[in-house]
Amino acid sequence: MGVGAIVRALSTAPGMSWIIMLAVAALLVVIATVFALALPRFKILQKLIDKLNLVTRENLTGLRVVRAFNNERHEEKKFDAANKELTRVNLFINRVMVVMFPFVQLILNFTMLLVIWVGAGFIDSGAIEIGNMMAFMQYAMQVMMSFMFLTIAFIMVPRAVVSWKRITEVVDTPLSIKPAKKPKKAKNSMRGTVEFKNVSFAYEGADEPVLKNISFTAKPGETTAFIGSTSSGKSTLVNLVPRFYDATKGSVLVDEVNVRDYDQADLMSKIGYVPQKGVLFSGTVESNVAFGANEAGEQQVKRAAKIAQAYDFVEKMEGKFNAHIAQGGSNVSGGQKQRLSIARAVAKDPEVYIFDDSFSALDFKTYLALREALKPVTKKAAVLIVAQRVGTIKHAEQIVVLDKGKVAGIGDHQSLLKSCKVYREIAESQLSEDEMRVEMEGAE
């Protein structure tokens, strides 16, 4: 429309075309100035809004602490500082932005005036007709409107570019876990073994490997536990089994086949994974427990719930197994989430169970009941447990003690108490003197 209008304007009154150019130039200058002033402040504005958000959020999440220390006024002052700053920048931007409308209108008005004034001269000299002048005026308006829309469109472009870049960044990220080219299958007779052969692992870009030279075998029907301090690499270790990451060196074998050689779905069908924090999806209790075991029938779901000590509370829920689970499982408690996550793994009837510190929200009584119930179903499966407390893993057939990514000792509770210093330290810090004495006597 803009181009057409320019052409028409030029053909009706070529002598007056400079007016359009002048007006467009003025328009561009005004718009450019306004945006040059305002745009950088918009970025600042975003930061200030974030800050205000942060202060408020902190005040809300730390409400008890704030009040415990009687620092309500202090928080209000902090908020007020952020609020004032935000208001100040907001004022500035808005004051700049309100220039826009009157200025643009002024330019439009002056353009019309100029067209008539100059046009009068041309008519006087007989260069153009009155009708031409009137038409020119309309065209001039169209040209300027087009330029205005164009600039506004251009202002959107950089934002679109930034967004586009962010999208491609995600889409173009190469897959770190590559599927096997020729997937292998495990022999049926080899059910429920996990073996680590000299496994080392470093996160991408990290200098220090998290795991160094780890070797052990977890046999079917046995429990293998992993213990160590917070950053010793326990969780990372068990995450290598379902290939959340691939080992940097060495090999991880499930049923004597390297996990890299499995078809992804085939490997996953062997593994029952229970994360640290119970994760649920919106749907029903049943859809959550049967997640991953698609052909799981009602009986299987109920059995899994019973084993996971979830049956009783599910029966109390409205709708029982058809009870609604909200997004992220926000309508059940942490302990209930954890038990349903366990039920989900049990329902799959896997060959390898992985419990990544999955009992933290369970009280000890429930934990014991769960352990008993798991015994029959884990007869032919390997059980890997990551634990923080000695109490929960004392019974394990094999305990792998990790210290700074290395194996500090492998054995059962009693033998480790004798032979492994790191393990003894952990036990000492968690058990009382009396208990230690009893334990050590047992170990002798």
Added chain:
Amino acid sequence: MTDKPKNESHKRNGSVNHGGPVMMTAEKPKHFKKSLGKLLGLLKPNLGAIAVMVALTITATVFDIVSPKILGNMTNQIVDDYISAKVYDAVHEKLPKDVKLPKGTTVKELAQQMGDTGKFSEVPEAQKELVENLDLSEKPRFHYEVLGQIALLLVALYLVSALAYYVSGWVGTSITQNIVYKMRKDLSAKINRMPISYFDRHQYGDVLSRVTNDVDTVGQSLNQVFGQAISAVIMLFGILVMMLTISWQLTIIALLVLPLSFGFVGFITKKSQKHFKNVQNRIGTLNGHIEENYAGQTIVKAFSGEAEAEKHFDAVNSKLYESTWKSQFMSGLMMPVMHFISNLGYVATAVAGGWLALNGRLSIGDIQAFIQYVSQFNQPIVQVGQITNLLQSTVAAAERVFEFLEETEEVPDRQDATKLSIVKGEVEFKNVHFGYEPGQPIIKNFSARIKPGHKVAIVGPTGAGKTTIVNLLMRFYDPDSGEITIDGINTRDMERSDVRDKFGMVLQDTWLFSGTIKENLTYGDLKASRNDVKKAAEAAHVDHFVQALPKSYDTRIEEDSENISVGEKQLLTIARAMLADAPMLILDEATSSVDTRTEVLIQNAMEKLTKGRTSFVIAHRLSTIKNADLILVMNNGGIVEQGSHQELLAADGFYAGLYKAQFVTKT
């Protein structure tokens, strides 16, 4: 109320402009009139400024309305001059070359002299008089001085109008920003005056979105509503009046087009509203799905749920595509069709105007002015539509703000509150009854006396309600009946701040705010010196760690800082409590989230902290429990047993069971 924090992001994503301005789906307020009234009430202190704004807007708008008419006069002048020149030329072409007409000879006289008046019928009515009275003795020139005068007048009008608009915009933003600032300030103060129970019942994200999103919405739209509402209304009436003064016939023609465009806008709005709503809903569903699957990514993978998740995503995504496409198409239709309709109006007025001009009832300048008015007329109509829509969401947002501001506050402290200066640390519970929900008591007739310097262990399974005791001691909640005393004084008779002053608190939920480590530590004592800070940190075994950081005590802790582990955070909160140096303590023992060595450090630090102080410890370690002077055993929210370790074992109740299960198991 039902808003969860998640919805924040939906809202933000949802507010991306989805096309036509008239078509925004506005959130409907519950009590429109009442809330609007309150919103207007906020304007009261600014009445003076508002009056100035209104006056300026009226001035600017009136000038805006008048100026096309004046511009029209300018054109009229040119037309007159042009015709005069043409007539002069035409007459002189016919006359013999050497004829000199006497001064003051008009066209009419000449025609009468020559007996030829027939030509006049060709002259348009409007110019008849001008032509008849044209002085033919001299070539008429363009009246630049008249044009100049009009032009100058217009320049002045334009400038004044622009200035008036600007100043009124300036005043307007100042008013809105002032209101918004005050709203936020009130909200922030309100948060600290609300009972804790409110926040236990409501998602904090809900409050947060009121402070930020809703206030923002009010601020942004108030600005627009304000400026535009005033000028749109004045504009509408002003233009109508001006159009009528030019020609009532043309006005009727121009107005005839209106119902057409109104009808069309209404039709499209109605049709597309549905799709716009769908877009909002489906964006919400899509975000929910993404959020959920992102958070549960490992589970989706481990249970081979990728295909299922993708299928679901595709379904929702294509539905979103469909409604977005439909809504965009609909609103995209709006502009060209509106344009077409207004062009129809244009043509109609131009044709009719031309006819009227020929009949001498209208001048060309008037037509030009009229056409300008017609095109201006659409603007305020669209604006009024926008504003009514905007007003809905503004009031809805304001309503949410007012709702929070009007919530019942904490019962104020007694005026004659007793002040405790020196505390021995004797705490007594006398027949305390308490429940979070009325009619559901969880603590029934609880009495206990804790001697100065004694240690109370609170034990029980997770979720047993151990924080209830903390809530009561700190007066986050007050007992329903009975009393809690410190050194014999009922805590209800003390100021809340005084009670809280007496307790140091270290909770497992290690709340640190973004700021430097020093700022965080001095939170317990805002006047503490750097030396005090260092001493406290040393006692809490955290000095060494802090020293190792690049900026030591000036290292900033950010919300999601990864340079500090949970255990270190806990040590910092202990140091903070040490610095506060309160005579009594409430502590949470570390559990599984901390590695064992750090746990030893924490234990150590806590022991130092509790030495000689009356302390309440939420305990997990048997050694702490055994050494406690009193054990409170909690289950299902209430206190089920109390006594010393030996007493409780002898009673062979819940505690004994718990103890046996946890510590005497053998495989």
